[in-house]
Each structure stands twice: as C-alpha cells, then as structure tokens.
Amino acid sequence: MNDNYSETLGWDLGIPAQESASDIFILIFCMGKPVYGPHAAWSQTRIAWSDLDDDALFVARKGTAAWYAVSIHSDDLPSGWQTLELRTLAASDSDLYALASRAVQLLRWRDHHRFCGACGGETTGSPSEHVRHCHDCGHTFYPKILPCVIVLVTKGDELLLARSHRHKQTDQFSLIAGFVEVGETLEQAVHREVLEEVGIQVTFPQYQGSQTWPFPGQLMVGFVAEYAGGAICIQEDELVEAGWYAVDQLPKVPNKLSIAGWLIRRFVTSLGKDPEALITGW
Numbered sequence: 570m571n572d573n574y575s576e577t578l579g580w581d582l583g584i585p586a587q588e589s590a591s592d593i594f595i596l597i598f599c600m601g602k603p604v605y606g607p608h609a610a611w612s613q614t615r616i617a618w619s620d621l622d623d624d625a626l627f628v629a630r631k632g633t634a635a636w637y638a639v640s641i642h643s644d645d646l647p648s649g650w651q652t653l654e655l656r657t658l659a660a661s662d663s664d665l666y667a668l669a670s671r672a673v674q675l676l677r678w679r680d681h682h683r684f685c686g687a688c689g690g691e692t693t694g695s696p697s698e699h700v701r702h703c704h705d706c707g708h709t710f711y712p713k714i715l716p717c718v719i720v721l722v723t724k725g726d727e728l729l730l731a732r733s734h735r736h737k738q739t740d741q742f743s744l745i746a747g748f749v750e751v752g753e754t755l756e757q758a759v760h761r762e763v764l765e766e767v768g769i770q771v772t773f774p775q776y777q778g779s780q781t782w783p784f785p786g787q788l789m790v791g792f793v794a795e796y797a798g799g800a801i802c803i804q805e806d807e808l809v810e811a812g813w814y815a816v817d818q819l820p821k822v823p824n825k826l827s828i829a830g831w832l833i834r835r836f837v838t839s840l841g842k843d844p845e846a847l848i849t850g851w
C-alpha cells in the first residue's frame with residue numbers, strides 16, 4: 570500500500586541566492602487557487618530573474634530550478650486563464666500538490682501579516698527566510714501551522730466513523746479530528762476530541778503519520794487508538810451521526826490521498842482484506 574506519509578518531500582525549501590537558480594518559475598494564485606494560462610501548464614511558467622516581482626514569495630527549488638508564488642486580484646486575471654481547485658491537484662499530482670499547498674499557505678501568511686498585530690506598524694519580509702519584521706516595535710512573525718489530530722478508533726475488527734454537518738449532503742463519513750488546544754499534547758488532544766465528539770474513551774493512541782492540509786493551514790497528525798469504554802453519544806453541533814463499522818460494510822469514506830482515507834485503507838489491509846474491493850469512496 571502507498572506509504573506517502575513517510576516519504577521525503579522532493580523539494581528543497583531553503584531560499585536560494587539569486588545566482589544559484591537559473592530557471593525561475595512563477596506560481597500564480599487568485600483567491601487562494603492556482604491559476605494557469607493557455608500556453609503553459611501550472612508550475613511551468615518560466616520568467617527571468619529581472620522580471621520577478623518584489624512581492625513574489627520563494628516557495629521551493631529543485632536543483633537549479635526555483636519556484637516563486639504571487640497572488641493576483643480576480644480583476645487582474647487575464648481572459649483565457651483558469652483556476653484550479655487545490656483538492657483537484659491533490660488527486661492528480663501529489664508532488665505539485667505539495668508545491669501548491671506550501672505556496673498558498675505562505676501567501677496567506679504574508680497577506681495576513683503585512684501589519685504588526687502588536688502595534689499596527691508596517692512589517693517587511695527578509696531575503697533569507699520567511700519572516701516578517703515590525704521595525705516599530707521589533708516583533709517578528711513566522712508562518713504558522715495549526716496542528717490537528719485525526720484518529721482512527723478501533724474496536725476489534727470495527728472502526729469508528731462519523732459524518733459531520735459539512736458532509737451532510739455528500740453522505741461521506743470520516744474519522745474524528747480536531748485542533749490541538751494550547752497547552753495540550755497530541756495524545757491529550759486525541760483523548761479529548763474523541764470524548765467531546767462521540768462520548769467514548771480511548772486508550773493507547775499511537776502516531777501513524779502526518780499530512781499538510783492547506784484548508785486553511787493545518788498539519789494533520791494521524792493516530793490509531795483503541796476503544797476503552799463508553800457508549801457513542803454525538804456532539805450534535807459537530808456531527809450528524811457516528812457509529813462502528815465493519816470493514817466490509819463501509820459507507821462512503823475519503824479518498825486515499827487524504828490521511829483519513831489512508832488510515833482507513835491501512836486498517837482494512839491490516840485485517841487481510843483488499844481496500845480497493847471494499848471502499849467505494851472517491
């Protein structure tokens with residue numbers, strides 16, 4: 570089975586000196602979506618160093634090629650250009666998805682930190698790293714990642730699946746997930762989220778893998794935990810329903826490119842069954 574979550578990212582993330590990158594590619598975004606023109610595939614729009622806008626943000630490099638991101642207003646989108654959904658990119662090309670995911674999060678961070686949150690002064694970037702400095706009060710602002718736990722809870726050969734209000738129309742079920750609270754460990758977040766959302770206790774949370782999730786900027790940290798007690802009682806403002814499912818009676822679940830889909834398929838495989846034969850999710 571695909572083990573994407575332990576693979577090395579194929580990009581170098583250190584900001585290059587100008588003379589070390591000979592091929593510059595520009596990644597254009599509009600309202601958080603990758604856009605591309607009629608003459609080049611997304612990520613393949615080449616420009617000269619001299620044409621690189623001061624506002625362009627370094628994203629990644631590979632060898633002597635470097636990718637920079639810019640954001641344009643929807644009024645400035647040339648006719649014939651199209652936007653892509655990030656999720657579509659995830660389904661078609663995981664390498665480009667990683668590039669786009671990083672780019673869109675960096676652009677959002679920069680746009681949200683043009684002014685200092687402490688004193689309101691204007692901030693400026695750095696040529697050597699992704700940081701914004703406030704020269705009025707000295708605060709610095711680095712890109713933020715929001716840690717979230719996502720947990721596959723097992724009870725013998727069954728797993729816990731829940732359907733949220735967000736997926737009410739699509740009938741898609743998924744795993745319990747939630748943001749890590751300030752002052753909490755990942756494991757504590759697993760116990761708390763499961764108890765809050767479905768009213769049961771779990772034990773033995775074990776880290777499985779992680780995934781960047783740019784909607785808007787989470788790091789999804791995947792766990793498996795075992796059922797330890799309690800009856801399912803859903804948090805009604807979050808969930809529509811939740812229940813225990815045998816792997817040969819699964820409802821629609823996330824695709825294998827999301828960590829939820831990956832954890833579910835791996836659990837099916839661990840029981841000696843074929844996930845592709847049992848799972849009908851997209």
Ligand SMILES: [Zn+2]
Pocket residue numbers: 685686687688689690703704705706707708
């Ligand atoms: Zn300040």
